[in-house]
Amino acid sequence: MATLKFAVLPGDGIGPEVMDAALGVLQAACRKDGDELSYKICDVGGAAIDSCGKALPESTVEQCRNSDAILFGSVGGPKWENLPPNEQPERAALLPLRKIFKLFANIRPGLLYPQLTDASPLKSERIPEGIDIVCIRELTGGIYFGEKKTFEIDGEPAACDTMMYRKSEIERIADVAGKTAMARGKKVCSIDKANVLETSVLWRKTVTEFFKKNYPEVELSYMYVDNAAMQLARNPNQFDVFFTENMFGDILSDEMAVICGSLGMLCSASLGDIKNSLGLKFGLYEPAGGTAPDIAGKGIANPCAQILSAALMMRYSFGEDAIATKIENAVRNAVCGGIRTGDIAFGKTPVSTDEMAKAVIERL
Ligand code: NAD
Numbered sequence: 361m362a363t364l365k366f367a368v369l370p371g372d373g374i375g376p377e378v379m380d381a382a383l384g385v386l387q388a389a390c391r392k393d394g395d396e397l398s399y400k401i402c403d404v405g406g407a408a409i410d411s412c413g414k415a416l417p418e419s420t421v422e423q424c425r426n427s428d429a430i431l432f433g434s435v436g437g438p439k440w441e442n443l444p445p446n447e448q449p450e451r452a453a454l455l456p457l458r459k460i461f462k463l464f465a466n467i468r469p470g471l472l473y474p475q476l477t478d479a480s481p482l483k484s485e486r487i488p489e490g491i492d493i494v495c496i497r498e499l500t501g502g503i504y505f506g507e508k509k510t511f512e513i514d515g516e517p518a519a520c521d522t523m524m525y526r527k528s529e530i531e532r533i534a535d536v537a538g539k540t541a542m543a544r545g546k547k548v549c550s551i552d553k554a555n556v557l558e559t560s561v562l563w564r565k566t567v568t569e570f571f572k573k574n575y576p577e578v579e580l581s582y583m584y585v586d587n588a589a590m591q592l593a594r595n596p597n598q599f600d601v602f603f604t605e606n607m608f609g610d611i612l613s614d615e616m617a618v619i620c621g622s623l624g625m626l627c628s629a630s631l632g633d634i635k636n637s638l639g640l641k642f643g644l645y646e647p648a649g650g651t652a653p654d655i656a657g658k659g660i661a662n663p664c665a666q667i668l669s670a671a672l673m674m675r676y677s678f679g680e681d682a683i684a685t686k687i688e689n690a691v692r693n694a695v696c697g698g699i700r701t702g703d704i705a706f707g708k709t710p711v712s713t714d715e716m717a718k719a720v721i722e723r724l
Contacts, residue, residue: 361394364678365637369404369420372449373651374661374713375433380394381663381717382431382670385690388675388721391682399427404450405435405651415452422459428636429677430457432646437653458499463630463644464529465536466497466609467672470596470626471615478706479621487596494540494601495616497609498533499630501525502559504606525559525605530566532633535605538575544600547579551588551604551612555607563605589615612623613648619669622703623649624662625695627669629676643677645669655702659712664691664703667720690723697723 370379370522382715383399388509390397395716402420403411415435424430435449442649445451457463472491477484480491517570539547550567552560583591585608590617591598604612617626626648634642647665655661668691695704702710711719 361396362638362678362680363396363398364390364674364680365398365421365427366429366431366673367424368399368401368675369424369430369432370401370407371405371433371435371453371651372407372437372598373434373653373656375405375435375651376645377656377659377713378661378663378666379431379433381713382666384717385667385687385720385724388671389687389690389724392724393680395680395683399431404432405453406440407435408449408453409413409440409449409485415447415449416456421457424457424461428638428640429642429673430461430589430644431673432457432644433666434647434649434651436516437651437656457644458630461642461644462497462500462632462634464500464633465533465631466499466628467494467536467540467631468495468613468616468626468628468648469668470495470499470620473622473623473692473696476621476625476704479625479704480619482593482596482619486594487655489597491596491615491620493596493599494544495609495613496537496540496601496603497531497613498525498529498603498605499609500606501529504610523557523559523605523607525562526568527562530563531570532569533603534570535574536631537601538578541578541601541681546577547600548575549581549583549588549599549602551583551585551608553585553608554582557709559605563690585612588612590724592616593619622662623647623652623665624701624703625664625668627665627672628673629669631676638677638679640679641676643673645673645677658686660702660710661713662703663717664695664701664720665711667691667717684710686724687720690720693723694719 503523671687
């Protein structure tokens with residue numbers, strides 16, 4: 361029996377609704393194995409701005425520091441859209457959390473069950489088996505974090521952003537990709553723009569040497585990012601695991617989300633090198649989607665992405681692979697058995713957020 365200590369940051373919009381559902385599933389899944397959940401719910405995002413004037417209060421950061429993982433909902437919404445950019449919930453809460461906990465690797469499984477191919481904008485005949493791939497994005501380097509300047513050239517406004525990577529930053533994300541590939545099909549694609557960018561030339565050289573030395577069993581291939589964007593839409597299952605730098609990953613992970621159907625089904629894990637009190641990776645786990653203001657408060661949001669994010673937390677931060685798999689199978693059985701929230705209903709009578717969670721619990 362273990363005590364699993366994590367911070368719960370539901371955030372705004374549908375965040376608290378889907379978080380309730382995920383906590384119910386976690387309780388039920390862990391009860392059977394005798395694990396005890398120890399968590400504290402903390403304000404973050406717009407909710408925190410309203411309660412204490414700051415999107416990421418110090419008390420929330422402190423609670424995260426005293427935990428082994430963070431289960432995150434989503435933040436933001438129309439109410440806070442007119443705040444200055446650096447006070448907006450996403451920028452002022454999520455980015456600092458990634459920075460504080462050095463979460464440099466974002467792992468996003470792109471999973472579409474064969475029974476849900478209608479949810480994808482791709483033709484069903486292109487993906488008869490559904491989709492099952494993993495996108496790994498470097499999260500704390502590259503152009504988003506390099507030096508930025510605005511200036512004038514010949515009296516005309518100009519601006520520049522700098523893309524920079526160090527070899528060690530490339531090696532550590534390659535290592536995450538290597539480990540992920542070893543646990544799946546031992547096949548990985550590194551995506552870059554080595555025909556144009558110096559950072560990509562270094563990326564490719566480093567990745568080649570790193571895999572040769574550390575993951576000789578993994579089949580490594582390369583693709584330019586523009587081609588990768590096309591190939592993802594043409595035949596996503598040609599990839600198994602792909603990994604790339606921050607901005608390319610930002611774009612490709614969203615493309616992957618859309619071809620996998622509803623944002624309500626997609627989970628993610630952000631990991632770093634910080635070890636938690638169990639000697640495992642500290643991580644932040646969150647759904648791919650946002651706060652869905654159009655359906656917030658109606659009790660109809662799809663909780664599966666949040667539930668599956670909780671499963672990833674069990675796997676990576678608590679080493680509870682069996683519980684993670686049990687939760688993942690229960691979600692699959694519920695959805696493939698025809699229990700559907702509105703976003704994935706396609707002619708079936710939609711269930712509520714709570715009913716979906718109940719259906720998952722029944723199938724654990
Ligand atoms: P969104 O992901 O919130 O919504 C896009 C569409 O997907 C909407 O139609 C929504 O109803 C649907 N959707 C998303 N999650 C769903 C779920 N679980 N079940 C059913 N349908 C779901 O994106 P948006 O509308 O661009 O952004 C809304 C707000 O969320 C903005 O303030 C944005 O800044 C914020 N946001 C936050 C995060 C985050 O916290 N990580 C990520 C993206 C957007």
